Amino acid sequence: MALTNEIIQQKLKEKFGDQLTYWEQPYGMLTFVAEKNINIKVLQFLFEDVELQFRFLTDLQAVHYPDNKGAELAVVYHLHNLVDNVRIRFKVFTDIAKPDVFTATGVYMSANFMERETYDFYGVNFVGHPNLIRILNVDEMDYFPMRKEFPLEDQTRIDKDDEMFGR
Amino acid sequence: MSEHILLPEGSLEKQTTTLNLGPTHPATHGVFQNILEMDGERILKATSTVGYIHRAFEKIAERRPLYQITPLTDRLNYCSSPINNMGWHITCEKLLGLQLPKRVDYLRVIIMELARISDHLICSSIMGVDTGAFTGFLYVMQYRELIYEIYEEVCGSRLTTNIGRIGGFERNFTNKAFEKLEKFLAEYPKTLKEFENLLTRNRIFIDRTTGVGPISAERALNYGFTGPNLRASGVDYDVRVHTPYSSYEDFNFTVPVGTTGDCYDRFLVRNKEMWQSIEIIKQAYQKVQEFKGTDADVYHADAPSYYLPEKKDVYTKMEALIYHFKIVMGETEMPVGEVYSSVEGGNGELGFYLISDGGRTPYRLHFRRPCFIYYQAYPELIKDSMLSDAIITMSSLNLIAGELDA
Numbered sequence: 182m183a184l185t186n187e188i189i190q191q192k193l194k195e196k197f198g199d200q201l202t203y204w205e206q207p208y209g210m211l212t213f214v215a216e217k218n219i220n221i222k223v224l225q226f227l228f229e230d231v232e233l234q235f236r237f238l239t240d241l242q243a244v245h246y247p248d249n250k251g252a253e254l255a256v257v258y259h260l261h262n263l264v265d266n267v268r269i270r271f272k273v274f275t276d277i278a279k280p281d282v283f284t285a286t287g288v289y290m291s292a293n294f295m296e297r298e299t300y301d302f303y304g305v306n307f308v309g310h311p312n313l314i315r316i317l318n319v320d321e322m323d324y325f326p327m328r329k330e331f332p333l334e335d336q337t338r339i340d341k342d343d344e345m346f347g348r
Numbered sequence: 349m350s351e352h353i354l355l356p357e358g359s360l361e362k363q364t365t366t367l368n369l370g371p372t373h374p375a376t377h378g379v380f381q382n383i384l385e386m387d388g389e390r391i392l393k394a395t396s397t398v399g400y401i402h403r404a405f406e407k408i409a410e411r412r413p414l415y416q417i418t419p420l421t422d423r424l425n426y427c428s429s430p431i432n433n434m435g436w437h438i439t440c441e442k443l444l445g446l447q448l449p450k451r452v453d454y455l456r457v458i459i460m461e462l463a464r465i466s467d468h469l470i471c472s473s474i475m476g477v478d479t480g481a482f483t484g485f486l487y488v489m490q491y492r493e494l495i496y497e498i499y500e501e502v503c504g505s506r507l508t509t510n511i512g513r514i515g516g517f518e519r520n521f522t523n524k525a526f527e528k529l530e531k532f533l534a535e536y537p538k539t540l541k542e543f544e545n546l547l548t549r550n551r552i553f554i555d556r557t558t559g560v561g562p563i564s565a566e567r568a569l570n571y572g573f574t575g576p577n578l579r580a581s582g583v584d585y586d587v588r589v590h591t592p593y594s595s596y597e598d599f600n601f602t603v604p605v606g607t608t609g610d611c612y613d614r615f616l617v618r619n620k621e622m623w624q625s626i627e628i629i630k631q632a633y634q635k636v637q638e639f640k641g642t643d644a645d646v647y648h649a650d651a652p653s654y655y656l657p658e659k660k661d662v663y664t665k666m667e668a669l670i671y672h673f674k675i676v677m678g679e680t681e682m683p684v685g686e687v688y689s690s691v692e693g694g695n696g697e698l699g700f701y702l703i704s705d706g707g708r709t710p711y712r713l714h715f716r717r718p719c720f721i722y723y724q725a726y727p728e729l730i731k732d733s734m735l736s737d738a739i740i741t742m743s744s745l746n747l748i749a750g751e752l753d754a
Contacts, residue, residue: 207686208442237569240688240699242714259688259701259716263569263583266590270688291572294724302406317399317753326407333411 184265186211189233196226201271211269220256220273221283227260227269228288235260235269238289241296243303245277247329253277254303258285275305277328284310302327364392367735371400375739377474378749382726382738389734394727398720402753409713413678414440414654415514417713422508424717425751428467428694429509430459430499435691438593439700440514443687444654449646451639452516453595457632458529459502459511460594460691461625465536466495467694468576468618468625471746475615476547478743479556484546491539494532501525515655516648529633537626544619554612561729561741562610571728572721575696577745580617581609587692594691598635599628611744618746653680678708695719695746719751 189211193201201223203214215223227235240259247253252274261268275282284307285292296307297316304325307313315322324331370381379400385393405420412420421432434456441448469492473485496506501524503511512518547553563573568581578585586603588596604620606613639646648655652671661668674680684706690699699716722745729745730738 208688210688212686238572239690239697240701240714240716242701244703244712257701259699263585263590268688289572290567290570291721291724294720298720315399317402326404333407 184232184262184267186267186269189267189269192230192233193223193226197223211267212271213269214272214274217273217275217282220258221285221288223271224258224260224285224288233262234264235262237261237263238285238291238295239268241285241292241299243299243305243327245303245328249274251276254280254305256282256299256305277304280305281308282306283308284313286310301325304328363387369735369738371397375478376742376747378747378752380742380747380749380752384735384738386735389736391730391733391735391738394730394738396723396726398723398752400753401749405754406713406715409710411709413675413680413708414682414710415675416678417710418512419508419510421715422510423750424715424754425467425694425698425719425748426507427470427746427748428463429507430463430511431467431691431693432698433509433511434460434594435689435693435698436700437512437514438691439687439689439702440654441649442689443682443685443702443704444514444651445683446515446649446651446654448516448594448649450595451636451643451646452648454598454632454635455517455521455647456512456594457596457599458629458636459499461628461632462495462498462532464692464694465622465625466492467746468622471694471743472547472615472618472622473543474743475557475611475740476553478740479553481547481550481553484543487546488539488543491532491536494528494536498525498528498532501528513648513655515651518656520645520647526633529629533626533630533633537623540619540622540626548616548619557612557615557740557744558610559608560611560733560737561744562608563725563729564609567725567728568609571725573696573725574718574722575692575694576617576621577609577614577722578696579603580606580613582607587690587697591690593689599631601628611740614744681706681708690716693718695748695751696722715754717751717754719745719747720754723747723752 186206190204200216200219201213205212227233239261242257244255254275254277256273259270273282282305284296296310299305300313301315301318302325365386367384367386369384370376371379381397383395384391409417418433418436421436422429424432469488473488476484499509500506502521503509563581565581565583568578582605584603584605589603601624604617606617656675657668657671662672682704684704686703688701690697696718701714702710703712705711729741
């Protein structure tokens with residue numbers, strides 16, 4: 182029996198009940214939101230369940246929603262079941278003032294760099310990560326540049342005088 | 349009076365040597381730094397540092413309309429930029445719900461498989477260079493040149509191609525492009541065979557690469573390996589087969605897999621994939637030739653609000669002028685949505701995660717770069733090996749600095 186989105190949804194609902202919300206299927210990919218303190222339990226369940234076997238962490242990143250007060254940062258996990266070839270996505274929302282999310286490195290080794298990248302750009306503090314330091318930006322940086330409060334430079338500005346590049 | 353240089357505490361009693369491999373070491377073929385803790389020639393511990401050419405593409409993309417993001421994707425894996433371009437176009441088309449004509453799909457397949465060949469060609473021949481055989485590298489480079497000439501004929505540029513548009517290609521393939529393709533198909537297999545003869549059963553090469561940097565299938569999956577590196581450890585995961593895009597389901601090809609996941613297996617898998625790519629190109633070219641009459645002139649989908657109209661229409665027709673203006677000025681609002689789409693890049697699953705809030709630019713765009721994800725296994729792969737083996741392991745992983753750092 183092929184694994185369908187409905188079966189996954191039903192199994193997850195049986196296990197976690199109301200802690201998983203906002204079920205959607207944009208472009209065919211099952212998407213839901215989990216409470217932030219159970220993210221590892223969800224990952225573990227998806228990884229270990231004999232039917233679900235989501236053994237491959239495709240991607241992990243964050244999104245910043247400044248208007249979503251109290252839950253500004255979303256950490257997005259993309260998982261892949263390679264046996265039945267099904268992908269799912271789930272999100273965990275966290276307060277930007279206290280962006281603590283449990284690390285997935287215990288389940289997936291590949292989460293190591295991806296979580297460091299997410300920390301680097303969004304400042305999500307992955308609790309329990311073995312080496313949570315900046316990865317792409319310089320170590321001295323004291324802000325998280327992908328957050329929406331840092332806009333890109335105005336392309337039409339004329340006040341900058343740069344001898345080398347003539348702007 | 350100058351101050352004395354203070355040595356770090358415990359540095360005189362230390363039994364091991366700290367060695368900086370990189371960031372600009374010629375043998376690493378890119379800007380990578382590894383701080384190695386060495387006991388003689390043996391590596392005890394490695395710490396990788398990445399980010400030397402980070403260019404904040406994800407941030408820049410948040411202010412660009414869709415079509416202006418294509419040149420950014422060029423600069424991810426610059427050995428196979430057409431695959432990145434196509435991957436990005438396919439993501440946009442998925443968001444917009446565009447259906448492409450079959451001919452466009454087949455033309456894209458030709459370009460993507462050429463890019464895959466040029467990517468694997470570099471990696472395999474560089475492995476030869478790192479084991480001491482320079483000839484193969486110089487010999488196959490002329491065929492990368494032929495591939496670049498085909499790109500040039502199609503889009504006008506060679507390395508960072510910006511090839512294709514959302515909905516198709518910017519212009520139809522010229523006869524010259526097909527001639528060059530035919531020339532490539534006629535000559536390249538012979539050269540690839542010669543190249544393989546040079547290395548595949550070469551005693552020195554085998555001794556230098558078997559058992560070097562192996563990884564088991566389970567570890568490779570857990571580390572997020574994709575592409576040839578994963579297939580070398582024996583997992584037959586290929587995005588072209590698992591989630592076909594661009595009509596890959598119409599082609600007959602096999603997915604080569606290895607067994608032990610060492611450097612030799614990665615080399616073999618890449619070479620076999622090149623043979624498969626040649627087969628796919630032949631089939632695609634045949635399918636393209638089957639289009640006759642007006643069908644043979646189709647090179648883009650009908651997507652007026654994203655595909656630039658022809659210049660002569662812009663000067664004579666009102667709608668074309670409006671669309672032209674809106675596209676060039678980036679004033680097209682895209683649909684609200686959240687889409688993940690991936691293609692089989694040169695190194696593995698190249699994914700694009702695009703969130704649109706209905707504006708003119710993406711709300712969030714994330715590139716899943718295969719290099720970045722599997723590079724974290726490197727310290728484990730080279731632990732307890734010789735320094736010279738670490739170099740071969742790195743080149744066999746086909747690390748591309750541009751993809752690593754985005």
